Amino acid sequence: MPTGAMIATRFMELRKRRGLMIALILVNIGIPTVFLLVRLLAHAFAPKSYGPAGGYDVYTGLCTGVLYVFGFIVAATLGCSAGSVDLTEGMFRHLVVTGRSRLALYLARIPAGLAIIVPLVAAGFTIVCAVCVFAAPTRLNYDGVNVPAGLSRAGFESWAGNHPDIVICDFPYNGPGLPNVPCGPNGPVVNVPPGSQGLAQITPSQLKAAALLIARQDYSGYATQFLYPSDSLMVKTGLWIELEALIGLIVGLGLASLLGQRTVAVILMIVLEIILTPIFSRAHIPHLLNLQRSVVGVAMAHLTPSGLPVFGGGGGGPGGGQGNPLLVPESTTVAVCVVVAWLVAWTVLGAWRMMTRDA
Amino acid sequence: MSTTTLLDTSSHQAAQSRWAVETHGLTKRFGENVAMNGVELLVPRGCAFGYLGPNGAGKTTLIRVLLGLTHADAGTMSLLGYPVPKHRDLALARVGAIVDEPRFHGHLSGRENLQILAAAREPAARDRIESSLERVGLLHRADDKVSKYSMGMRQRLGVAACLIGDPELLILDEPMNGLDPAGMAEMRDMIVSLVAEGCTVVLSSHLLDEVERTCDAVAIVDRGKVIRQGPISELLAGASLALQVECSEPDRARSLLEGSTIGAHIEVGPLGLGITLPAGTAREVIAEINRILVEGGISVYRLQEIQASLESWFLQVTSRLGAPE
Numbered sequence: 001m002p003t004g005a006m007i008a009t010r011f012m013e014l015r016k017r018r019g020l021m022i023a024l025i026l027v028n029i030g031i032p033t034v035f036l037l038v039r040l041l042a043h044a045f046a047p048k049s050y051g052p053a054g055g056y057d058v059y060t061g062l063c064t065g066v067l068y069v070f071g072f073i074v075a076a077t078l079g080c081s082a083g084s085v086d087l088t089e090g091m092f093r094h095l096v097v098t099g100r101s102r103l104a105l106y107l108a109r110i111p112a113g114l115a116i117i118v119p120l121v122a123a124g125f126t127i128v129c130a131v132c133v134f135a136a137p138t139r140l141n142y143d144g145v146n147v148p149a150g151l152s153r154a155g156f157e158s159w160a161g162n163h164p165d166i167v168i169c170d171f172p173y174n175g176p177g178l179p180n181v182p183c184g185p186n187g188p189v190v191n192v193p194p195g196s197q198g199l200a201q202i203t204p205s206q207l208k209a210a211a212l213l214i215a216r217q218d219y220s221g222y223a224t225q226f227l228y229p230s231d232s233l234m235v236k237t238g239l240w241i242e243l244e245a246l247i248g249l250i251v252g253l254g255l256a257s258l259l260g261q262r263t264v265a266v267i268l269m270i271v272l273e274i275i276l277t278p279i280f281s282r283a284h285i286p287h288l289l290n291l292q293r294s295v296v297g298v299a300m301a302h303l304t305p306s307g308l309p310v311f312g313g314g315g316g317g318p319g320g321g322q323g324n325p326l327l328v329p330e331s332t333t334v335a336v337c338v339v340v341a342w343l344v345a346w347t348v349l350g351a352w353r354m355m356t357r358d359a
Numbered sequence: 360m361s362t363t364t365l366l367d368t369s370s371h372q373a374a375q376s377r378w379a380v381e382t383h384g385l386t387k388r389f390g391e392n393v394a395m396n397g398v399e400l401l402v403p404r405g406c407a408f409g410y411l412g413p414n415g416a417g418k419t420t421l422i423r424v425l426l427g428l429t430h431a432d433a434g435t436m437s438l439l440g441y442p443v444p445k446h447r448d449l450a451l452a453r454v455g456a457i458v459d460e461p462r463f464h465g466h467l468s469g470r471e472n473l474q475i476l477a478a479a480r481e482p483a484a485r486d487r488i489e490s491s492l493e494r495v496g497l498l499h500r501a502d503d504k505v506s507k508y509s510m511g512m513r514q515r516l517g518v519a520a521c522l523i524g525d526p527e528l529l530i531l532d533e534p535m536n537g538l539d540p541a542g543m544a545e546m547r548d549m550i551v552s553l554v555a556e557g558c559t560v561v562l563s564s565h566l567l568d569e570v571e572r573t574c575d576a577v578a579i580v581d582r583g584k585v586i587r588q589g590p591i592s593e594l595l596a597g598a599s600l601a602l603q604v605e606c607s608e609p610d611r612a613r614s615l616l617e618g619s620t621i622g623a624h625i626e627v628g629p630l631g632l633g634i635t636l637p638a639g640t641a642r643e644v645i646a647e648i649n650r651i652l653v654e655g656g657i658s659v660y661r662l663q664e665i666q667a668s669l670e671s672w673f674l675q676v677t678s679r680l681g682a683p684e
Contacts, residue, residue, distance in 0.1 A: 012474070013467060096427060100448070358429040
């Protein structure tokens, strides 16, 4: 097993790769920070034109579109570096001659890599959480209408009853029982001009009843809208993103060790994340379904926390990755097994190659 | 028997072994090419040992196999009495080596590179970093990035990397590469001092005069086989006797000597006669040659014995000049 000194020196060697560290920091922390900073400044200088910088939608977009994808790619880059630079820079020979087990030499790279990537991903995620929570909007934009956030069903219906004109004309509704209320530029047309045919006069109580009907149907959709992410969602998202980074590191490390070089390994990892995973997640290829399910990105899509959309769009709905009809079906148990299998298999492959390679 | 007892037994047996390096029937193939063909090598402890051979003879391959950088296809070997690869970790804990040109992480300093290697060795190795850097003359540049080092500095850093393990056996593959004459002299002095401290140094080199000046014993490998090995003095004693004769009539002198029973190989050159006598020829033959020439009416201006050098002997025994003796 690797010693603490081996892990520490491996950490030092990776940390001192200035170009690599700058790239990791720029992507993991810089991109979301700059994005949010621009939004903060825009809202500060022109609040009527630019909404609040944070909020639930910004959070979900950054987490699934930026932190998740780029976190994987930078972790993979780090893993590919850790798995190949000793060989390409000629240091591997010296390490073998020390007599230390090659397996220990390989395994030392894992905690060293994690010591770099976990804090970086956490830092970027923390910035996103902080801005999305503290700079969140104060009123919810539900279907283009500003409504109070966090109302119970009764509270939502009560609010709807007090704002029937908004609810009737601006909220979506599919169902029977709604009086034929035409909507004008200023809300429902309730006073029929003298001599008009066919339109009965709508009373305020009828309007209120109609608003309540709409509110009852729309409450389930409203309940999924939040001003900012909840604590539990943030914890689950953080763990999910860190798991994706772990996968990127371990698979990148194993692949680069197998290939003996970094560049091709990084390219393959990017192809896996950006091209193959979205295709395999959604295309239902009849004879390849089991193969699709065995792709780690598909498994991770099924482990997306509820409340987040799945990477690549399509919406996660209340069940997150599970229950998303657009994804290739896969149970949570199988998804977890696939993730574990990838972590173990690539570690074994990378270690095997390091142990058998001519130094 | 417990693991500790087994290791104690192995250590005891290793300590009693008189050979620093021992190989029997060692073979390594790269496809159709047989790089090592049943190498039998015995390197005694406590000496500087040269491993010589023409390009492609298998010198570096042997070193790589001994150090576990590649595996052998057949045969057995041991380092410091420990069979390898079975007890590779025990053996290599006391071995330092430079194979080909030493390369390091360029973005790290010399000291940081040594820290990485020391971490892979025993804890005490870390404490030897400073002394090793000082011994190779790199202490003042230890914090500079290796990318800024010259080739000679990297070579010295490679030696420092060997020394942090406090080795009993040092294996150096072409250690003089890239060194200027001063650097070569320093390397030679360091090898001599290490041997004086009890270390065994195995040196693979093309520079025969450096090996002759530095080493006590050599082995010659050709086409994957060790064809000669032993102390240099003994090996050179078996070399042919060479004489240079400057005389008044070289052609007639040649005819006289070829007609005699001496059995010498004679060539006429710009410096006179070059006479080669078989190994083991008695020194009285030199006097006999002089007598034959003088009695034949030839004036002998100079008759000089050419001391056998490692280079001349090496060229005699390797396949480049024909069948070995």
